[in-house]
Structure formats: structure tokens, C-alpha cells
Amino acid sequence: MTPMSTFLLASLLGADAAPLQRGVATEQASIHIEGFLQRLMPQAFIPQGTWWAAGLSMLAACLAVFAFINVFALFAVWLERKVSAHMQCRLGPMEVGWHGVLQTIADGLKLTAKEDIVPRDVDRILYVLGPLVVFAGVFVRFVPLPFGEHLIASDLNIGLFFIAAVGSVEVLGVIMAGWSSNNKWTLFGTIRAATQMVSYEVPIGLAFIAVAVCAGTLSLVSIVEAQKFSVASWFCFRDPFLFVLCLIYAIASLAECKRAPFDLPEAESELVSGFHTEYSGIRFALFFLAEYAAMYLVSAVAVVAFFGGWYTGIPAIDGIGAEGSGGIAMALGLFIKASVLIGKSIGIVFVQMWVRWTLPRVRLDQMMHLCLKVLLPIALVCLVGSAFWRLAFGRTFLFILPPSWFGA
Helix, strand or coil: CCHHHHHHHHHHHCCCHHHHHCCCCHHHHCCHHHHHHHCCCCHHHCCCCCHHHHHHHHHHHHHHHHHHHHHHHHHHHHHHHHHHHHHCCCCCCCCCCHHHCCHHHHHHHHHHHCCCCCCCCCCHHHHHHHHHHHHHHHHHHHCCCCCECCECCCCCCCHHHHHHHHCHHHHHHHHHHHHHCCCHHHHHHHHHHHHHHHHHHHHHHHHHHHHHHHHCCCCHHHHHHCCCCCHHHCHHHCCHHHHHHHHHHHHHHHHHCCCCCCCHHHCHHHHCCHHHCCCCHHHHHHHHHHHHHHHHHHHHHHHHHHCCCCCCCCHHHHCCCCCCCCHHHHHHHHHHHHHHHHHHHHHHHHHHHHHHCCCCCCCHHHHHHHHHHHHHHHHHHHHHHHHHHHHHHCCCECCCECHHHHCC
């Protein structure tokens, strides 16, 4: 097994990257991956250092994340229907459940019950693997993503880099799905998707580098802790260059998720359904699930990197459940902080939906022009500017005010 594959495997299991980088055996890493389950169950039920404890830890983390993705996808589909309807002076789903809340569940049952039709001339192996790889490319990126304080599968010390790097797996799945379908429309959608997703990863990466420079770490938990002092300490307000990079990330993340106005790979007026035209039933549902999971993922990363994570900037709220508090207060603090982070993320998801039903789809040449000739040069300038700002002014809040003004 190569060092990179060993690192990726350990990351999937929830192990910290540091022991593997120092050449420590993978067996020792099993000690690190029990932490998630140890926080859920008493130690009496999970003897430390056992292989099955590591397996249960991995299974618990995977099931928890998978359950969250499913629940969020159901909610997001319903929300998008209602948001789009109200923006067009309509009601949206109303009949199935209160205000149509059960409509998405009915649609999900329909997708799982539909016949799995496989076209005759497809490359069957790639056709079957395509949606699985796309979903896996999104699912794996949840490993270092916190859902709140202490609610994380694995706090990797290179978490931000891991999210950016593993995102390329989704591109491979899209290419596999489109190429194997043996359809010219899926091929066009595949080429568009690969071009778009690979291109917009560059400005996203530059935004991540600027955040890492400002925080001095790639750990997502440590990045949040660097913004805990007040709203003014959030990275989007640290200096004007980071504010611009926050906007660049917001635009590029829409293209990364293939959301309007960058939904060229799935342009129904041109390509039927793009790279997943030939898919139906549960395989199509996996593409659908991956899209809404990616929407939450990029929104949560934006909250962690630029908007203070689970901190509200209100000391009375942020102090609930601090160290030394009782069990009930600590549990309440965990719940509040998780609700804050997820609530902020859903707010950004709402903006993504708002943009979808407001702006028209751009042309392919306009999409590439925006990335290579607008966002990329601006991101490079802002990265250098943010580094020099930090050298000149140090750790400042609200662009020019010192941390002492906010009790930091």
C-alpha cells in the first residue's frame, strides 16, 4: 500500500494525519479513531486498542453522516420547491403533509421503487460505478468537517487541504457516468462538467490558502477557534482581501456544485439532463443526493472558513457549555453550537437557491472567462494582499481595529 493510499484510508477511518506522516505504523492509528465512538458510548462498552472498537467508530461516523445527508437532502428539496414557488408567486407542494413536507419522502420512495433500467450499449462497469464514485467523492469530504464543537468524525490537521484534494474524485465519477452512457448528450455534459469543476477548483484553492495563512493551520476546528472572539474576528472581516476571497469562494462553489447559473453540465434545454441522462431509479437518486450533500458541504466550509463556525459573537450564548460546566449545560452548549453552524449553513444554501431562481444560465465561454480572466487574477492578488496585510497590521479585526478592542 502506497503512503498516499495509507493516508487516505486512515483519513476515511478517522485517524489523525500526523502519526502517518511521521511513519508510525497504521496499527497505532487505530488508537486515534476510537475517539468518535468514545464520546457516544461509555468506555466500559468499548475496550481501547481493540480492532472492533475502531470498526465501530468508523461505522458510527459513517452512519451518522449518511443519515444527516439523507435528512438534509429531503429538507433541501422541499425547501427549494417552496423557495422557487414563492419567488414566482405560487405555493409549491401543499397536499402531501403540512405544506407539502411529505412530498419529498413520497418522491424518494418513488425513485427507490422505480425499475433500474440499464441501456443496452453502455459500458456496464463504468455505468454502475459512476453514481457511486460521485456520491463517494462528496461523502468522504465530510470526514474533517465539523457539525459543531466536538461533533466531528476526525479533526485532521490538514482538513482544509483534504476537502480540496478529495473533491477531485467527484469529477472522475461524472466522467465515468457520462462516458459510459454512450450518448452524445451525456458526453457533452461530461466535458462541460470536467472543465467547469476542475477550473473552479483553482480560485477555491487560493481562497483556502488565504484562510490557512490567516489562521496558521489547516485544521477546520482550529480555524473556527481563531474566530471565536467576536463577529469582528470572523475571517470575512479580518481584512478587505479576505472579504473579496469570501465572495470569490461563494461564486466558485456554485460552479463546483453545478448550480445555476453554472448548471451547464445538466442544461435541460440543451442536453436533456446532461451526464446523468441515461440514469433512473436509485442511481439517479444518488446523483441527486450528492448534489444536495455538496450544497451543504460547500456552505458549511464557508461558515467554518469565513463566518465563525459555531460561534455567534454573543458571549452569553457562546459561553454555554464551557469547560467546567455541568453535564446538562455541556449538552445544551453542544446542541446550540451545532444548531448555529447548521443554521448558518442552511442560510447559505438558501442564498444558493435564491441565485438559482434569479439569474439566467451563462454560456460556456462566459463561464470560463469568469473563472480564468476574472476570479483567478483577483484571487491571486487578494492572496498576496492578505499576506502582506497580515505582515503589516498583524491580527486585526474589522480591517483596521486591533483585537484588544474586542477583548481578544
